[in-house]
Amino acid sequence: MKYLKSGLCIAVLGLALTACEPIKSDQGYHFDPEQLAKIEPGVTNKDAVQEIMGSPSSIATFQTEGDAWYYISSKTEHLAFFEKEVRERNIVIVKFDINDVVANISDLDKEAGEEIEVVERETPTGGRKLSLFEQLFGNLGRFNTAGQ
Numbered sequence: 639m640k641y642l643k644s645g646l647c648i649a650v651l652g653l654a655l656t657a658c659e660p661i662k663s664d665q666g667y668h669f670d671p672e673q674l675a676k677i678e679p680g681v682t683n684k685d686a687v688q689e690i691m692g693s694p695s696s697i698a699t700f701q702t703e704g705d706a707w708y709y710i711s712s713k714t715e716h717l718a719f720f721e722k723e724v725r726e727r728n729i730v731i732v733k734f735d736i737n738d739v740v741a742n743i744s745d746l747d748k749e750a751g752e753e754i755e756v757v758e759r760e761t762p763t764g765g766r767k768l769s770l771f772e773q774l775f776g777n778l779g780r781f782n783t784a785g786q
């Protein structure tokens with residue numbers, strides 16, 4: 639009986655300790671540095687980049703001199719219901735010129751990122767403000783008949 643109690647305590651303690659293990663998540667594109675070395679600025683075109691690295695995670699919306707492809711990866715970790723914490727982030731930016739040839743490749747990590755503050759302001763709308771009764775009864779008497 640004594641061994642059963644101690645075995646049960648050890649099992650419960652082991653279960654409790656494994657419950658404290660953080661939940662880890664790996665997301666996005668994880669590239670091999672050898673793949674990135676195959677891409678040469680001024681030589682490699684878009685099709686070759688897609689063949690080597692696959693589809694990008696994101697493509698630049700506003701293009702001034704050519705496309706920019708983003709390959710984004712991140713490793714996050716969190717405990718139970720707490721907020722996720724980014725442990726590692728890597729962004730490879732492949733910029734193309736007008737002729738769809740690689741112009742530049744840059745590699746950014748987590749430290750290159752910036753926190754963005756959310757602005758709590760509201761944009762005012764045009765028009766006049768209606769009272770509750772104007773909103774409820776404003777259309778009374780404005781019905782069109784089929785003959786009008």
